[in-house]
Amino acid sequence: MTTTFGKLGALALGLCLAAPALADDHAVPEEAKEQIAAKLADLRCEVDPDDIEMTDEGGYDLDDVICEGTGQFDIVLDAEFNEVSRRAE
Numbered sequence: 001m002t003t004t005f006g007k008l009g010a011l012a013l014g015l016c017l018a019a020p021a022l023a024d025d026h027a028v029p030e031e032a033k034e035q036i037a038a039k040l041a042d043l044r045c046e047v048d049p050d051d052i053e054m055t056d057e058g059g060y061d062l063d064d065v066i067c068e069g070t071g072q073f074d075i076v077l078d079a080e081f082n083e084v085s086r087r088a089e
Contacts, residue, residue: 044068
């Protein structure tokens with residue numbers, strides 16, 4: 001039984017150590033967050049930087065974007081910050 005728990009403990013430790021490295025693969029660079037904020041400002045919208053995620057295609061998924069006078073949306077941008085889709089929430 002000790003061997004099984006030891007293996008599980010080693011696996012859990014390995015996953016904990018690897019998780020930050022894996023998370024960084026989809027981390028949004030600060031420069032991209034600034035460009036997204038500027039684009040949204042032109043549209044009279046804003047988003048919490050913590051609600052910006054990278055897509056598998058290299059673009060950006062913006063959750064809970066608030067736009068003046070029109071409401072709340074989820075917006076997807078491509079890698080060049082062009083709007084790909086917008087869905088009202």
